[in-house]
Structures are given as C-alpha cells and as structure tokens.
Amino acid sequence: MALPLMRDDAVDILTRQHAQIRRGFYKAALPGPTRRRAFEQLMRLLAVHEAAEEAHVHPVARRALQAGRALTARRREEEKQAKKLLAALRRTGPQGKGYLRQLNAARKAVLEHAAREEREEFAALRRVVGARRLRMLGAEIKLTQAYAPTRPHPLVNNEAANKLAAPLLGPVDRLRDLARHATHR
Ligand SMILES: [Fe+2]
Numbered sequence: 001m002a003l004p005l006m007r008d009d010a011v012d013i014l015t016r017q018h019a020q021i022r023r024g025f026y027k028a029a030l031p032g033p034t035r036r037r038a039f040e041q042l043m044r045l046l047a048v049h050e051a052a053e054e055a056h057v058h059p060v061a062r063r064a065l066q067a068g069r070a071l072t073a074r075r076r077e078e079e080k081q082a083k084k085l086l087a088a089l090r091r092t093g094p095q096g097k098g099y100l101r102q103l104n105a106a107r108k109a110v111l112e113h114a115a116r117e118e119r120e121e122f123a124a125l126r127r128v129v130g131a132r133r134l135r136m137l138g139a140e141i142k143l144t145q146a147y148a149p150t151r152p153h154p155l156v157n158n159e160a161a162n163k164l165a166a167p168l169l170g171p172v173d174r175l176r177d178l179a180r181h182a183t184h185r
C-alpha cells in the first residue's frame with residue numbers, strides 16, 4: 001500500500017499547482033477587500049512551488065533527461081527572472097501604483113515558464129523516470145513545501161541554495177507572514 005505522502009507523483013502535484021497559480025493570478029487582480037489575501041496566497045504558492053522544483057525536480061531532470069543540463073539551466077534562468085519581477089511586485093504591493101501592470105508582467109513570465117516545464121520537462125520525466133521514483137519525488141516535494149521560504153528570493157536559485165535556504169529563510173519568511181497577517185487583519 002502506498003504511504004499517503006506518496007499518493008501523488010511529482011508531475012501530478014506540480015501540474016495541479018500550475019493550475020492553482022493560474023487561478024491565483026486571476027484572483028490577485030480582482031479589486032476589493034479580497035485582493036490582499038489573494039495576493040499573499042499567490043506569493044506563497046509561487047515561492048514554495050519554485051523552491052520544490054529547484055531543489056528536487058530540476059536536478060532529477062538534469063541527470064535523467066537527454067540535454068537535461070541545458071533544459072534545466074533555461075528553466076532556472078526563467079525562474080530567476082520571474083523571481084525578480086515577483087520581488088518588485090511584492091515591493092509595490094496590491095494597493096501600490098502600477099500593481100496591475102506589474103502583476104500582468106509577472107503572470108505572463110510565470111505562466112509561459114510553467115507551460116515550458118509541462119511541455120519539455122514534465123512530459124519527458126514521465127517517459128524516462130519510473131512511476132515509483134516519481135511518487136517518491138512527489139513526497140519530497142510535499143515535505144519541502146511544508147517548510148520552504150514563502151517569499152521570492154531571486155538569489156536562491158539552484159538545488160544547493162534551495163536546500164540550504166529552506167531551514168534558514170523558511171522560518172524567517174513564515175514569521176514575517178504572521179506579522180503581516182496580524183497587521184492586515
Ligand atoms: Fe518552475
């Protein structure tokens with residue numbers, strides 16, 4: 001019997017999160033009192049999503065896929081650029097001037113990146129990596145996402161940095177999230 005943690009494989013989890021991210025951008029654009037909360041949820045989802053990809057999924061793809069090194073280098077570069085846009089967006093904030101324009105630019109970068117991952121990386125992982133390994137990778141993703149940083153950190157961009165940063169930045173971000181939540185309640 002599969003452990004509950006290993007019920008979904010890595011591709012299922014990440015593809016589902018891509019759909020959540022797409023909806024999150026839509027919700028974060030809506031005006032009104034729900035915007036701030038939707039924005040914070042989106043930032044958090046994006047941060048933990050990319051952290052898991054960079055720590056666990058791209059390294060497996062780099063080793064397992066033909067031309068995996070070049071392919072994952074492109075994905076990491078896209079992630080780095082997207083994080084810069086997201087960090088600037090966070091500085092502007094959901095009530096700031098230019099928010100919708102910046103949100104739209106980040107949305108475009110993030111969703112194009114996600115589509116490339118699904119098309120070039122996830123599909124190939126499904127073909128090359130065994131079902132059991134993909135389920136184990138799914139469990140690693142869930143564990144990482146439970147304590148990963150929740151804000152965009154453009155300099156934390158590869159396997160080692162993500163694995164090192166998670167126990168350091170994760171708790172700091174989560175305390176800052178609590179403080180922010182308390183102020184905006
Ligand atoms: Fe990604």
Ligand SMILES: [Fe+2]
Pocket residue numbers: 014018049053114117
């Ligand atoms: Fe992704």
